[in-house]
Amino acid sequence: MLKRGEFAYNKSYSKEAPYGSIKRLEKYNEGALSTLYIAFTPENINSDFLKAFFDTTKWYSHIVQVSTEGARNHGLLNISPQDFFEMSITIPKSDEQNNISRIYNLMNSLLSLQQRKLELEKQLKFFLFQNxxxxxxxxxxxxxxxxxxxxxxxxxxxxxxxxxxxxxxx
Known part of the structure; x- marks a missing residue:
């Protein structure tokens, strides 16, 4: 079981996520995951900063070093929780984490609004040309x-x- 605010590493890879993806549970209070996921709770770090970090490719180099693709697990990287948690990341002081998190969240909000605006403009275009x-x-x-x-x-x-x-x- 994953609780709101906790992270999970999905070891399945794809074109969009060549080394899997790490996401934080945000929409629900709890979520059930397969045991194939590696779940963790951040401590002593700004959770939004960590989310921003995992939205970059900075953590890929560690995964490349410790993972392989299994013969029977096409599309799934073989990486143990122990190897995963050996990942090193650079962490600024908490004030800087907060500033990075705030900018990250503002940019996400702006992008969401722009995406919504684009969808509405596409609908308007369709309506206009239909009529x-x-x-x-x-x-x-x-x-x-x-x-x-x-x-x-x-x-x-x-x-x-x-x-x-x-x-x-x-």
Missing amino acids: AIPSKEAVIFKPKIRFREFQDKWKYAKLSEIYNTTRGAS
Whole structure:
């Protein structure tokens, strides 16, 4: 069982996480993990600083040195908890940890807001073009959204009528 604020190392690797990933449980009070995970509780360190550290690739070099891929565990690195906990990391004084953590959290918030803004703008784009181009089923080929200066009806045409095709050409 993992408790909120505790970390777990997932030894499964992928293109996005070539040496696995280390994440902190944040959304739930408790979580159940497979025994394949290595779980730990940070002590004497700012947990947000540690989260920021594990979001970098700084810890990869240790994993490279102590892990192998097992013959039967394709996609899973063989690393013992003892080898994992031998990892050395550089830790600044607590005030600097706090400052790094604050910047890290602010950047994450900013990125989340920008991602949400991007998603909303994609939805707006989809809506606009869905309504700016009429469907061929419309009795009158007139878009729902128009520029004021254009009020003529649209005509229906086959692609072959507006495009010069050449067979066999790419």
